[in-house]
Amino acid sequence: MGLERNAQLKLEKTKSGLFPILLSEKWKQYLPKLGVHYFGIFSRNQEQLDQEYRDVRLQIQQLLYDGGEIERDKQKIEIKQLIQSEEKKILREKIIQNISLAYLNLNKRILIDSIYDLRLERYQLEKKKSDLEIQTNLLSPNEFKSQKQWEVEFLAKRFHTQAAKESSLLELKQSMFLAPNESLVLEPGITERIQIFEPTNAPIEVDENHPVRKKNRLQIELSNLEEESLKNDWKPKLVLGGYFGRNGNNGFPLQNEIYGVSLGFQANLGGSSFVSNTQNGFQSEGNGIQRIPGYGPQAVGPGENAFQSGSIGLFDEVGRDKKRFDSQLSQFQIHSEKEQTELFLRNTSKSIEVRLREEYSKYSLYLDYVQSAFHSLKQKREEKKLNLISDLEYLRVEEEVFIALEKSIEHYFNYISTAFELVILLGEDPFRNRYYQVHHSKYKSMFTELLFDWKELTPKENLQPRGPKKQKLTPFFLEE
Numbered sequence: 001m002g003l004e005r006n007a008q009l010k011l012e013k014t015k016s017g018l019f020p021i022l023l024s025e026k027w028k029q030y031l032p033k034l035g036v037h038y039f040g041i042f043s044r045n046q047e048q049l050d051q052e053y054r055d056v057r058l059q060i061q062q063l064l065y066d067g068g069e070i071e072r073d074k075q076k077i078e079i080k081q082l083i084q085s086e087e088k089k090i091l092r093e094k095i096i097q098n099i100s101l102a103y104l105n106l107n108k109r110i111l112i113d114s115i116y117d118l119r120l121e122r123y124q125l126e127k128k129k130s131d132l133e134i135q136t137n138l139l140s141p142n143e144f145k146s147q148k149q150w151e152v153e154f155l156a157k158r159f160h161t162q163a164a165k166e167s168s169l170l171e172l173k174q175s176m177f178l179a180p181n182e183s184l185v186l187e188p189g190i191t192e193r194i195q196i197f198e199p200t201n202a203p204i205e206v207d208e209n210h211p212v213r214k215k216n217r218l219q220i221e222l223s224n225l226e227e228e229s230l231k232n233d234w235k236p237k238l239v240l241g242g243y244f245g246r247n248g249n250n251g252f253p254l255q256n257e258i259y260g261v262s263l264g265f266q267a268n269l270g271g272s273s274f275v276s277n278t279q280n281g282f283q284s285e286g287n288g289i290q291r292i293p294g295y296g297p298q299a300v301g302p303g304e305n306a307f308q309s310g311s312i313g314l315f316d317e318v319g320r321d322k323k324r325f326d327s328q329l330s331q332f333q334i335h336s337e338k339e340q341t342e343l344f345l346r347n348t349s350k351s352i353e354v355r356l357r358e359e360y361s362k363y364s365l366y367l368d369y370v371q372s373a374f375h376s377l378k379q380k381r382e383e384k385k386l387n388l389i390s391d392l393e394y395l396r397v398e399e400e401v402f403i404a405l406e407k408s409i410e411h412y413f414n415y416i417s418t419a420f421e422l423v424i425l426l427g428e429d430p431f432r433n434r435y436y437q438v439h440h441s442k443y444k445s446m447f448t449e450l451l452f453d454w455k456e457l458t459p460k461e462n463l464q465p466r467g468p469k470k471q472k473l474t475p476f477f478l479e480e
Helices: 007-015 018-028 069-135 141-175 211-231 320-385 391-426 446-456
Strands: 033-043 051-065 194-196 237-248 256-269 272-283 288-292 296-300 303-313 436-438
Touching: 007 069, 018 069, 033 288, 051 288, 069 141, 069 211, 069 391, 194 391, 211 320, 237 272, 272 288, 288 303, 320 391, 320 446, 391 446
Parallel strands: none
Antiparallel strands: 033 051, 051 237, 194 436, 237 256, 256 272, 272 303, 288 296
């Protein structure tokens, strides 16, 4: 949906339709050029005889030789088409990456927010307990102050997670070109389908066919063709032409047959231009008009007629040296861009790899801590059931698990997002690679088991205050 709605990608797809048109136009230059030409002269002046002349002929011209310029122009268009295709791939990758990272971030925020929802139940129980202790004067001022500070900090975090989830949803909608009021619901359970792997020490290298590298190679190839065109601009162009038709002095139908052939020659010689034209024609009867380039119409009679013309423009190609300089400058820029691109790809891949190892180490660290804290929490729960510890002490232990679990979720999704950036850059499969794998069905991992255990570890009994028992209050809406 995000790819379909992206305006820039739509524009690139529209631009790609131009290249077949340009190639078709170049192919047409190989075909004969046909045309029907009409020429008429009428003179009805005083003290002169009236004159009327009409000439209708079918003309044809065929390019015989151009030094390979049309073929090079075709190759340039084809290379530009390939460059545009690689640019479209780069843009497409950027769009997919932005949407995917926003999607992963939203999933992270949804999961953290759900953990806070579960934590909110514990908060309600603790709030109820502290209220009862206040009523029975069993809570000291210092304890009350500490309790209040804990409540404020928890609610502030709660408000932050809710706002972060809403902002992440808007960021995903923005990346997909969706309006804020459009509905977008994510399919749950992404953590149950992803299997992550520890980063290995295997060397990483950006794929040789990465769109950025292919674009650079194509740009160099295009620059070489431009240079080749300048080196071959001295080669002449030969055009063979001919005509067949009728003319006459007495209106239609025309009386006299005419036909002929022509040969045109054009060349650039060291900044000077040379143009030559030769035409040989035949008129059956009557008087006709032969149009000579640069000299205008000339009268001819029946029989054979011909003309030759030639001209040399001395050093009239004043922009030739500038074209050569621009070509050399373009080649220098393209090779410099290629070197900078290679350096960027190497440095960026290494930088992402460093962040990737950091995220996995932090994820593993907090995951181990959650496991040990979870084991301790289960022991404390049994102790609480036997009234060996207070309810408040149990909740404090639970708080440690909660904070560690939130940190592990953060680094879990950060690791997947960082790995996604790296595999996109390396040109690997974004669903099955050396860092993670997306399964079609649910995958049971240590991480998902901890999440399940946390959801299942909801107290089934109500917390009791210290001191004399009071009448049970109205339960809160989240209390079991």
